[in-house]
Amino acid sequence: MGRVTILKGAPKKDRVPKKIWPYLLIAPSLFCLALILGFPVYRLFTLSLEQYGLREIIAGKGTFVGLANFSETLQDPEFWQVLRRTLIFTFAMVSVSIVAGAFLAHLMMKMHKRIRWVLNGVLILVWAMPQLVSISVWRWLFSFDFSIVTALINSVGIDFPKHNYFVNTLSGFTIIGGSVAWGALPFITISVYAALTQVPKDLLEAAEIDGATSRQKFRHVIFPMLLPVYVILISLSVIWDFQVFSHIWIFLENRPGPEYFTMAVYAFQKSFGMSEYGMGAAISLIMIFVLISVTWYYLRQMMKMGDE
Template identity: 25%
Template sequence: MSTTLDSGPVAPARPVGARRDGHGRRPRRGTGRWAAFAFIAPAWLYVLGFYLYPLAGSVRMGFQDYTVSSFYTGVAPYVGWDNYTAVFHDSHFSRTVVNTVLFTAGSLAFQFAVGLALAVFFNRSFPLGGPLRSLLLIPWLLPLVVSGTAWRWILDTDSGVLNNLLLHLHLTDHPIPWLASTHDSLIAVTMVNIWVGIPFNMVILYGGLQSIPGELYEAAALDGAGAWNRFRHITLPMLRPVTAVVLTLGLIYTVKVFDVIMILTQGGPAGSSQTLTTYAYNLSFQQLEFGRGAAVGNLLILVAVVFAAVYLRSTREQRKAGR
């Protein structure tokens, strides 16, 4: 004996992706596109108004004879490459480029080395490790005006804490004019910039160390690898992507450092601590050569774009190789 159950007509299956709203209507295809555009538009307007428009104005100004009167009359004749030619033939330009290279290279090398050492140190667990690591972030969190002013007091020739400490420890027999000497001013501003940038390197590298599996170190230790071999053959290779990010961002930031140098030495004495950023400032707002100042600023932008492009290309190649 069999029983047949009649459940009535069966509704046809709805095609996958055919969503309906609360009233049973299908949304229009263009609705999603307009909604996405509405969310993206504010970001694009921000980039256009605060980045692309000023950048276009700076590039245009680099090819104009822009003077104080140009702000009132709006007349700034185009002079072609004359501003760049004048900058390249300036007697201070070559020294400024050398100072910028030394300042950038010295800052990156010591920031990365000290930051990596601190990251490795804090990668192990010990009491009060977290609070101590948080305290080391203070130089990075403080406004640069505050940091620069504090270091200006510390590096003062007569009453500075650093000179008094060096004299007390008999490491020198006379006060060092850190900010007033043509030989020591670049060292002083580089030292302060290293102090400011160490926390950033430490935080990023510490995050990279946390992502390395601990099993790799355990297996290496079982094979008899010492601390140095584990660091050389495991830590450094695994940190290569993070290292590329840290060095690239550090390079872009360091090339355009301005406030630390202006607060400490203003590029002096006699241009001994002047970099391309302070050089552009002096041309624009002290010598009132706005076209030449814009030309130097455009060179800085070009350097940053080149290194950013190199970084993006290297990361793209690493992703392809990983696949």
């Protein structure tokens, strides 16, 4: 609507004043973000300052309690345990999936055409599998009664009795982590591979003529060109892995024990399990705060880039 009036009002030559163009261009996206996320984010803030439980749901109104939810959360030793666990999990997940994805992408450059083609197809299939289904298959692989992995080990001739893989949290988190990394690999590998194919051949040839070894070529030509891609992939991985929820939820059949709580599960459990919605909101906000601090460098870089 605004656009139409501007078109009519201004002189013909410069129908839309130069200064207004960028605002017109970002308007639709701002509108969409503000409409869909504006209120929920605002409500998340207000909810975090309220006592909001079952009684308040029925009354339809929370009681303002100031920062009580935050101070209670920060004084809860369980919170710090969960935070530590989540940070370790995130760090492990990001390192494993980025290193494996980058490694695979570099290998793809040197693979036989057919093998690369099949691998590419597999990666797309993994990506295309609905998450709900892929996690269920992973759960089946390591289930108690009908574990495919247990059966495979037995079929090789090793006697391996029925085994609950999730009694030991380390083994449980390794399996969960495996499925998370497995699901993240296609996106990472395909992105790095696409970036690798964009490295101009003449640059590499020039380096070769100058006598560069393949390691030097990687360090001085390929790596600097790929750096921006890595920064984005690492930051997105941090954001996604920090918020892992569905994997843990589905693997542990909708009732993970406290030893499997990560931040997202913890916040969800507080809200929906214990009906302490105000507390859940406070935990979610702390989560966002931690994420911002962890990715601070990336945010600064991006904002500088965006400002150019």
